Amino acid sequence: xxxxxxxxxxxxxxxxxxxxxxxxxxxxxxxxxxxxxxxxxxxxxxxxxxxxxxxxxxxxxxxxxxxxxxxxxxxxxxxxxxxxxxxxxxxxxxxxxxxxxxxxxxxxxxxxxxxxxxxxxxxxxxxxxxxxxxxxxxxxxxxxxxxxxxxxxxxxxxxxxxxxxxxxxxxxxxxxxxxxxxxxxxxxxxxxxxxxxxxxxxxxxxxxxxxxxxxxxxxxxxxxxxxxxxxxxxxxxxxxxxxxxxxxxxxxxxxxxxxxxxxxxxxxxxxxxxxxxxxxxxxxxxxxxxxxxxxxxxxxxxxxxxxxxxxxxxxxxxxxxxxxxxxxxxxxxxxxxxxxxxxxxxxxxxxxxxxxxxxxxxxxxxxxxxxxxxxxxxxxxxxxxxxxxxxxxxxxxxxxxxxxxxxxxxxxxxxxxxxxxxxxxxxxxxxxxxxxxxxxxxxxxxxxxxxxxxxxxxxxxxxxxxxxxxxxxxxxxxxxxxxxxxxxxxxxxxxxxxxxxxxxxxxxxxxxxxxxxxxxxxxxxxxxxxxxxxxxxxxxxxxxxxxxxxxxxxxxxxxxxxxxxxxxxxxxxxxxxxxxxxxxxxxxxxxxxxxxxxxxxxxxxxxxxxxxxxxxxxxxx
Amino acid sequence: xxxxxxxxxxxxxxxxxxxxxxxxxxxxxxxxxxxxxxxxxxxxxxxxxxxxxxxxxxxxxxxxxxxxxxxxxxxxxxxxxxxxxxxxxxxxxxxxxxxxxxxxxxxxxxxxxxxx
Ligand code: SF4
Ligand code: SF4
Numbered sequence: 189x190x191x192x193x194x195x196x197x198x199x200x201x202x203x204x205x206x207x208x209x210x211x212x213x214x215x216x217x218x219x220x221x222x223x224x225x226x227x228x229x230x231x232x233x234x235x236x237x238x239x240x241x242x243x244x245x246x247x248x249x250x251x252x253x254x255x256x257x258x259x260x261x262x263x264x265x266x267x268x269x270x271x272x273x274x275x276x277x278x279x280x281x282x283x284x285x286x287x288x289x290x291x292x293x294x295x296x297x298x299x300x301x302x303x304x305x306x307x308x309x310x311x312x313x314x315x316x317x318x319x320x321x322x323x324x325x326x327x328x329x330x331x332x333x334x335x336x337x338x339x340x341x342x343x344x345x346x347x348x349x350x351x352x353x354x355x356x357x358x359x360x361x362x363x364x365x366x367x368x369x370x371x372x373x374x375x376x377x378x379x380x381x382x383x384x385x386x387x388x389x390x391x392x393x394x395x396x397x398x399x400x401x402x403x404x405x406x407x408x409x410x411x412x413x414x415x416x417x418x419x420x421x422x423x424x425x426x427x428x429x430x431x432x433x434x435x436x437x438x439x440x441x442x443x444x445x446x447x448x449x450x451x452x453x454x455x456x457x458x459x460x461x462x463x464x465x466x467x468x469x470x471x472x473x474x475x476x477x478x479x480x481x482x483x484x485x486x487x488x489x490x491x492x493x494x495x496x497x498x499x500x501x502x503x504x505x506x507x508x509x510x511x512x513x514x515x516x517x518x519x520x521x522x523x524x525x526x527x528x529x530x531x532x533x534x535x536x537x538x539x540x541x542x543x544x545x546x547x548x549x550x551x552x553x554x555x556x557x558x559x560x561x562x563x564x565x566x567x568x569x570x571x572x573x574x575x576x577x578x579x580x581x582x583x584x585x586x587x588x589x590x591x592x593x594x595x596x597x598x599x600x601x602x603x604x605x606x607x608x609x610x611x612x613x614x615x616x617x618x619x620x621x622x623x624x625x626x627x628x629x630x631x632x633x634x635x636x637x638x639x640x641x642x643x644x645x646x647x648x649x650x651x652x653x654x655x656x657x658x659x660x661x662x663x664x665x666x667x668x669x670x671x672x673x674x675x676x677x678x679x680x681x682x683x684x685x686x687x688x689x690x691x692x693x694x695x696x697x698x699x700x701x702x703x704x705x706x707x708x709x710x711x712x713x714x715x716x717x718x719x720x721x722x723x724x725x726x727x728x729x730x731x732x733x734x735x736x737x738x739x740x741x742x743x744x745x746x747x748x749x750x751x752x753x754x755x756x757x758x759x760x761x762x763x764x765x766x767x768x769x770x771x772x773x774x775x776x777x778x779x780x781x782x783x784x785x786x787x788x789x790x791x792x793x794x795x796x797x798x799x800x801x802x803x804x805x806x807x808x809x
Numbered sequence: 810x811x812x813x814x815x816x817x818x819x820x821x822x823x824x825x826x827x828x829x830x831x832x833x834x835x836x837x838x839x840x841x842x843x844x845x846x847x848x849x850x851x852x853x854x855x856x857x858x859x860x861x862x863x864x865x866x867x868x869x870x871x872x873x874x875x876x877x878x879x880x881x882x883x884x885x886x887x888x889x890x891x892x893x894x895x896x897x898x899x900x901x902x903x904x905x906x907x908x909x910x911x912x913x914x915x916x917x918x919x920x921x922x923x924x925x
Contacts, residue, residue, distance in 0.1 A: 195906070198906075198907075199906070199907050202907050203907070302914065303904070304902045304904040304905070304913055305902075305904035308904070308905075321903075321904060322904075323904055323905070326905075327906060328905050328906050328908075331905055347905040347906060347908035347910050348908075348910050350905055351902060351905065351910040351912075351913055352912075354913070355912065355913060355914060358914060359867075359914070362914070376886075379886075381886065387898075387900070387901050387902060387903075387913075388900055388901065388902050388913040388914050388915070389866050389900035389913065389914045389915030389916075390913070390914045392862065392865070392866050392894060392915065393862070393866050393867075393914055393915070395892075396856060396859060396861075396862030396866070396892070397859060397862065397863070414882070414883045414886045414887075415883050418882045418883060432849060433849055433850050433851060433895070433897045434897070435896065435897055435898040435899060435900060435901055435919075436894055436895065436896060436897075436900075436915075437850070437851075437894065437895040437897075438892070438894045439886065439890070439892060439893045439894065439895075440891075440892050441890065441891055441892065442891040442892070443891070444856070444857065444858055444859060444862075444891060444892060445857075445858055446858070446859050
């Protein structure tokens with residue numbers, strides 16, 4: 189069962205706030221676009237770029253070793269370490285993936301993590317719980333307890349005192365180390381240069397004081413030029429720690445006079461990822477911005493995922509660098525809410541990639557059964573479509589049709605109701621939609637054809653999703669505008685069919701007058717409206733509804749369709765974040781039927797309304 | 810007017826020297842020459858030996874002299890060096906409860922001096 193962690197919640201929220209502040213002050217959009225393009229281009233030419241840089245590094249006196257697997261990388265490092273006994277090490281997810289420290293410790297070497305967070309979790313024998321903040325799950329009290337117990341100190345739970353202790357303890361290790369190990373954030377091919385960023389300065393010390401230096405990096409870290417690197421480095425700092433530049437950016441081209449330097453380039457599944465249909469995921473720079481904003485991660489932290497890579501992107505990375513069973517377990521935690529996508533500096537479509545990835549993972553029966561039932565309905569529709577022949581039965585206006593029908597005027601409007609409004613718990617909302625159509629869109633055609641296929645898509649049932657889309661494409665083809673009352677269906681179909689797909693609540697607004705409510709009305713933003721044209725829903729509804737401000741309006745409610753069945757405790761915990769300060773009489777308005785049912789679990793039926801029904805009711809009053 | 814200017818400048822310099830004096834008495838301090846300064850990215854310092862690294866990273870206060878303004882990050886890297894570092898601030902961490910603490914491993918304070 190997942191363990192909830194308030195430290196993670198506080199720390200991730202703080203980072204998100206800082207990051208938003210930084211991004212408000214800078215135009216990082218063009219930087220993002222540039223950096224993404226440069227990164228994609230470098231990855232496409234990785235073979236050539238590695239060849240060029242390896243030759244130059246070798247000429248400069250740096251030994252380059254390309255390792256296919258973690259085991260071969262560890263073996264090489266161990267051989268070249270020789271009789272090195274004390275090793276200082278910088279933070280590196282790649283070395284965590286290789287379990288390098290554990291490997292060297294088995295050889296009776298003392299390997300000391302020097303990043304403060306890494307050092308803390310090393311003492312506690314834990315895995316990092318975040319890509320860039322490994323001890324994010326711990327309070328100062330937890331750290332003080334560890335230091336006092338392990339080192340016989342009597343320190344208070346104070347970050348300054350604890351850091352000062354670590355400084356004293358680690359200073360001697362730096363001075364006396366025989367070898368250093370660091371990770372590299374980027375390798376520039378021309379001129380061959382290693383780049384490593386840090387705030388603490390531990391990378392600078394681990395790499396310059398010892399006689400042997402091992403730089404470990406992934407095959408995906410190559411860039412063609414310095415220009416490519418700068419943008420990515422700035423985005424990495426901005427996304428990871430809300431700084432435009434870290435305190436230190438270290439560069440390595442040649443060994444210092446007292447040094448031997450080895451550059452280890454690890455494949456371990458990276459090339460396969462880059463060549464697969466998931467290649468977008470190879471752009472990941474491990475900044476952790478997607479974790480900080482992920483409603484699941486912020487509740488459960490990294491250890492729940494059980495591996496080095498966490499969250500949605502973690503499932504994908506684990507699939508390629510680890511195994512598919514672990515990846516499937518990590519993927520199961522993802523709500524497919526897409527909250528992470530706008531935060532990702534590399535523009536990785538995390539939820540969509542996971543949908544595709546889930547195709548190869550088996551679903552528990554309690555999830556596959558309802559999807560199969562919806563799938564059967566798709567088959568039945570396909571059959572009906574064939575029997576009737578598309579276009580054989582022109583509809584009459586304002587009536588229900590559960591089969592795809594054509595022969596409409598080119599300016600016609602359809603309302604695609606969606607499967608959620610077939611749920612018996614949504615009877616009232618469904619009635620509201622039908623009445624709205626009759627009153628405000630009397631010429632519209634109701635397409636009551638069940639599911640849009642989004643649940644299948646996000647659960648990896650891709651062939652059922654494609655089949656569904658094919659049917660819908662034909663079904664909506666004759667219409668100029670298709671209105672959806674369901675925000676998830678709207679976001680999903682809009683991405684695929686473009687502008688003709690509209691959100692019904694937004695289309696209603698122009699037909700209504702503003703109505704003031706006696707009690708407060710709050711807006712709940714469904715996660716699928718956090719990107720694209722749906723982001724404007726609140727502003728549109730504001731023309732009709734006077735919303736009171738609610739600091740949790742953008743927070744995920746933890747519904748995620750069937751998520752509350754799959755991970756009920758996590759879902760409930762996420763939902764609990766919506767509760768604070770919500771007393772008395774109020775109404776929450778949302779366009780997502782799934783969010784609506786979830787919110788009703790804590791606020792009750794009378795306090796949560798669908799946007800369409802709410803506006804209709806207000807207009808009727 | 811000119812006298813006011815001069816007085817203000819003189820008092821700033823005096824403050825600075827007093828600060829340094831204080832630190833010399835109680836802390837290790839090093840002065841490092843950089844190749845130049847890139848706004849935002851910081852001072853670009855070439856590291857050619859272990860002792861260069863010790864000077865830059867092991868003192869409690871480091872003063873970095875910046876004689877040139879380098880045009881861009883990219884231009885700084887166009888030059889020849891074995892190893893180098895952009896330094897934009899002191900050594901710091903927020904690893905414990907996101908509280909910012911300076912001087913984790915390296916300098917607790919980093920002073921950039923523009924030399925004209
Ligand atoms: S889609 Fe949602 S749950 Fe999944 S990783 Fe992204 S933010 Fe987290
Ligand atoms: S997926 Fe994007 S946001 Fe997440 S760690 Fe990778 S680059 Fe950063």
